[in-house]
Amino acid sequence: MFTRRETLFGVAGAAVIATLPVKAISATEVAALPRKKIDLLSPPFVHEHEQVATGGPKLIEFKLTIKEQPVIIDKDGTTLQAMTYNGSIPAPMMVVHQNDYVELTLVNPETNEMAHNIDFHAATGALGGGALTHVNPGEQVILRFKATRTGTFVYHCAPDGMIPWHVVSGMSGTIMVLPRDGLKDHEGKLLTYDRIFYIGESDFYVPRDEQGNFKKYDSLGESYDETLKAMRGLIPTHVVFNGKVGALTGDNALKSKVGEKVLIVHSQANRDTRPHLIGGHGDYVWEQGKFANAPARDLETWFIRGGSAGAAFYTFRQPGLYAYVNHNLIEAAELGATAHFVVDGEWDNDLMTQVSAPGPSQTN
Amino acid sequence: MKTHSTLLASSAAAVLAIAGALAFNGRVEIAPAPVTSPEIVVIEPGVLSYALPGEYLAGERVVDAPVRELDFKRSFDMMKYQVSVADYALCVAQNICKQADGIFLSDDRPVTGVDFADATDYAKWLSKQTGEYWRLPTDEEWTYAAAERYQEQALGVAEDDGANPAARWLARYRNEAANSAPDSEVKPLGYFGVNSKGVADMSANVWDWTSTCYSRASVEPDGKLGKGVKNCGVRVASGKHRAYMSFFIRSGKSGGCAAGMAPDNLGIRLVREKLTFFAKLNAMLQPAG
Numbered sequence: 134m135f136t137r138r139e140t141l142f143g144v145a146g147a148a149v150i151a152t153l154p155v156k157a158i159s160a161t162e163v164a165a166l167p168r169k170k171i172d173l174l175s176p177p178f179v180h181e182h183e184q185v186a187t188g189g190p191k192l193i194e195f196k197l198t199i200k201e202q203p204v205i206i207d208k209d210g211t212t213l214q215a216m217t218y219n220g221s222i223p224a225p226m227m228v229v230h231q232n233d234y235v236e237l238t239l240v241n242p243e244t245n246e247m248a249h250n251i252d253f254h255a256a257t258g259a260l261g262g263g264a265l266t267h268v269n270p271g272e273q274v275i276l277r278f279k280a281t282r283t284g285t286f287v288y289h290c291a292p293d294g295m296i297p298w299h300v301v302s303g304m305s306g307t308i309m310v311l312p313r314d315g316l317k318d319h320e321g322k323l324l325t326y327d328r329i330f331y332i333g334e335s336d337f338y339v340p341r342d343e344q345g346n347f348k349k350y351d352s353l354g355e356s357y358d359e360t361l362k363a364m365r366g367l368i369p370t371h372v373v374f375n376g377k378v379g380a381l382t383g384d385n386a387l388k389s390k391v392g393e394k395v396l397i398v399h400s401q402a403n404r405d406t407r408p409h410l411i412g413g414h415g416d417y418v419w420e421q422g423k424f425a426n427a428p429a430r431d432l433e434t435w436f437i438r439g440g441s442a443g444a445a446f447y448t449f450r451q452p453g454l455y456a457y458v459n460h461n462l463i464e465a466a467e468l469g470a471t472a473h474f475v476v477d478g479e480w481d482n483d484l485m486t487q488v489s490a491p492g493p494s495q496t497n
Numbered sequence: 498m499k500t501h502s503t504l505l506a507s508s509a510a511a512v513l514a515i516a517g518a519l520a521f522n523g524r525v526e527i528a529p530a531p532v533t534s535p536e537i538v539v540i541e542p543g544v545l546s547y548a549l550p551g552e553y554l555a556g557e558r559v560v561d562a563p564v565r566e567l568d569f570k571r572s573f574d575m576m577k578y579q580v581s582v583a584d585y586a587l588c589v590a591q592n593i594c595k596q597a598d599g600i601f602l603s604d605d606r607p608v609t610g611v612d613f614a615d616a617t618d619y620a621k622w623l624s625k626q627t628g629e630y631w632r633l634p635t636d637e638e639w640t641y642a643a644a645e646r647y648q649e650q651a652l653g654v655a656e657d658d659g660a661n662p663a664a665r666w667l668a669r670y671r672n673e674a675a676n677s678a679p680d681s682e683v684k685p686l687g688y689f690g691v692n693s694k695g696v697a698d699m700s701a702n703v704w705d706w707t708s709t710c711y712s713r714a715s716v717e718p719d720g721k722l723g724k725g726v727k728n729c730g731v732r733v734a735s736g737k738h739r740a741y742m743s744f745f746i747r748s749g750k751s752g753g754c755a756a757g758m759a760p761d762n763l764g765i766r767l768v769r770e771k772l773t774f775f776a777k778l779n780a781m782l783q784p785a786g
Contacts, residue, residue, distance in 0.1 A: 208681035208750075208761060209600055346600060383674035383758060453663035454670050475670060480661040487662070490557040491713060493724050 163192065163234060163277075170194040173225035176375050177330040177387060179398075182228040184325050185315040190232040192277075197224065198240040199249050199268075201353055204303070206337060206371055207378040207469065211347045213337055214356040215303040215376075216247065216290065222376030223333025223400060224288070224306025229280050230313045236277045237262075243271035246353050248292055249299065253278060254440070255286035255308050263291040280310040284423035285442035289402045297364060297403065298357065301336060303376065305402030307442040312424055316396075316446070318417055319427045324446055326396040330387055332408075334401045334437075334459065334470060335376060336369035369404075372459060373469040381472035387457075391449050391478025397457070398422075400442035406470070408445065409434040409460035412453065415445040434460050451485065452478040532587060532626035537574040537769060538642075538695040544568050545641045548650050550733050551712035551725075551741075558659030561651040563720050567637060574769040575634065575642050578686040578697050579607035579705065580619060585765070593622040598747045599683065599762065606683045607703045609762035613732050613744035616706040616765045623767065630770040636709035638768055639735040646692045646699040648676055648737055673758035676737045681750075681761035703764040704736030704749065711741045734760055 169191050174180050197218040204215040204222065218224035229235055235256075241249055248269045252261035256278035259265045266274050290296070290304035316324040340348045340359035347370070350356035363370070374381050381387055389395055399408050417428035418435045422443040429435070437443045449455075459470035548562040583604035588594035595618070598610030611619075616633055623631045640647050652668040681702050689701040710732060714725025734740040740749060740760040749760030 205680075210680060210682045383677050386670075386674070451663070452661060453666050473670075475667060476663070477667065478663075480663055482660075487557065490554050490559075492554070492715065493726055 166190060166192040166234065168192045168194060171227070173197075173219060173227065175219070175221040176223055176226060176333055177381060179226045179228060179329045179331050182311075183230075184311065185323070186230040186233075186311070186313040190230070190234065192234040192236055193227075193229045194236045194238070195227055196238040196240065197251070198242065199245060199304075200242075201245045201247060203349075204376065206339075206373065206376065209347075211339055211371070212349045213302065213339060214350050214353045214360075216249070216299055216353070217303045218251075218290075218306060222303040222335055223331070223402075224304065226306060226331040226398065227308040228311065229308065230311050231280060231283050232313070233280050233310075234277055235280055235308070236275060237266075238273060238275050239266055239268055240273040241268040241270055245270040247299075249290050249304070250292055251276070251288055252291040253286065253288045253308060255280055255282065255284070255288070255310055257281065260291065261288075267292065280308075282423070283310045283312045283425055284419070284421070285309045285398050285400070285444050286422065287400050287402045287440060287442050298361060300402050301338060301364060302353075302360075303335065305333065305335075305400065307331060307333065307398060307400045309398060309442075309444070310424075316417075316424060317427075319430060324417060325394070326446060327393045328389060329396045329398065332374050332381070332397060332399045332457070332472060333376075334399065334406050335371075335373055336401075336404050337371040337373065338363040338366075339370045341370075369464075369468060371469050372406075372461075372464040374457075374472045378469035379471075381457075383473075386454075386473040386475045389449050389474055389476045391452050391476060391481075394446065394448045397445045397447070398442055399437050399445070401437050401439055404439040406437045406439075407434050407460045408437065408443075409458055410445075410447065410474075411456040411458060412451070413447055413449065413455055415447055417446040419444045449474075449476045449478070451481055452476050532623070534627045534629060535580075535584070535623075535767075536577045538577045539572050540569070540575050540638070540642050540694055540696075541572050542569050543641070545637070547637055547640060549712075550636050550709055550739055551714065553714060553716045555716050555718075556659075559662070559665055560716060561653065563716050563722070564651075567641070569638075569641055571771070573638060573771070575638070575696060576766045576768070577691075577695065578766075579703055580765040580767070581686055582606055582608050584608070585611075585619060588619050588622045591622070594618050602683065603685065605685045607686065607698070607762075607764045609683055609703055609764050610747045611706070611763055611765060612747045613706050613742075615747070619765055620767050629772065631767045632770065633706055633708040634735075634766065634768045636707045636733040636735050636739070639705060639707050639766075642694055642696050643699045643735070644693045644696075648700060650739055670758070673738050677758055677761075683762055700737050702737075702761040704734040704740055704760040704762065705764060705766040706742075707733045707735050709733040734763055736760055 171180050200217050200220040203212045206213045239251055250263045250266040252263040256262050262276045266276050268274050286308050288306050290299035318324050340363045342348050415432035415435055418432045419428050420435045420443050455474040457472040458465035464470045545567045547565050547567045553560050553562050582601045585608035589596055597608050620631045654664050654668050687697045689698040691697045692699050710727050710729035712727045715723035717723050731741050731743055734742045749763050
């Protein structure tokens, strides 16, 4: 049943894989690859996937449908004329393994106003696929690329002349390309997570009227001119996780428990950010998101460069409420970049205890 | 002719500018707009099981607040509606109240984006305007008037022996998350309806400042309060949950902490003291207005 190559991989082990000369395979060979069709989930959730791949490379099919729609981005009802893949901000996260082929169907329904495309930072050539994927309203396109490099990579819309506007209006997501034999710690030992969350951070620029109130527009086209002026100021009106102030708090807070191993993938397609888990750490962090590099350990805060996605692996050790923030705390508290983790479990007094509860000061 | 009219026009403009400047500096007396006494609801006497505001410790362990049986022997008058954008603007126009920070979609909605000082300034101004004595409610009065709209504060964490402090944090978070308003957009007065006492919009998405201070105390086994501290730099804003807010906070969302649910909006709802001799005297002696 095994092809020669798969057998080799199995025997030779992980370390050798990267150095093996990978012969380009023919179109017929690609066509013969096992196909798998994935239904994408809305963030912060991620579709089911293997962490260690079984078998050889596959052809993984995804579909993104572009939706232009007004969305409410805070509890005051501020409206963003958004552009999205599949209706979510950020767009859904895709997971494949190294040397899998990604086959994306990009649909631009005729109800939309704009032409769109997609640039995968994980892909090689043609502006990340952008040059091959322009679709007008009423069109669709299929792109296939080979996931040659491991890591978390941003994808985003990149139409000529209007790239930043499309990106800060919601059109970005992440694809994670896992090593076929899974994630490794600094000593090369396998790391497996019990849960994965995808947090996509966005900076929004909503124009204001003379009174300072946020403006609302009837269409994308009408919002363009003033939005662009607001963007040029480089000061966002909102910095949010998952498309909205409070999208990951309250009833929608992320859930975990003590002892659970969590992988948090964090993307920012436009602007630098610095995630921090208040009361926790990053046990293993790929700041740049690229798994060919050993993870950094015991980080307090990690830096995600604008236009990239990173991954942090953490085992919760204490129950309670954790705030996961962009540690530019002004952006976290005033502009929206805060998520909450609700973590159940038993308290560990050894790690922390309140020796004496607050009470009146001792005067002697 | 042309020169003349230009001159006239420019001198007229100068006069207007001076008038404007005077008005701006508050030196021109603005004819006081007629301020009518707000619509009130008489809150009749009765009793209330009242969970004390603040934080309580049994030994080293945080516990639900002790409950006290309160007897409201006399009725009191409470504003049926919260102070509106239009009401508050009159006080601002007279340079007594500071401009509020809220988003004002229309005049007939509650004013928001006000801090504790703004709320007390408004009460003093209204007292002066009406010759009545208006003040912030206490949290006890607010809770009594809220009737069935009051939301239970006790967390009732089962088998809480204090070994896991996170149990209370999580219970509080889940409680407040479950009770949070679906949206924080301020709605017109009366939008959320009246409660059984006839008071409108209680426990909706605009919290009311009260005069009650934050306190922390120990609770003795017999339920009596032991040692404690009171911090009047932090006041109770009453609403869907009791929010403890620093007096200078105008936006609950900003004033809230990183890990918790914050009040959506901060507003004003006052009570009127019965016009006893002392109440009248007190109103007269107030400096504002």
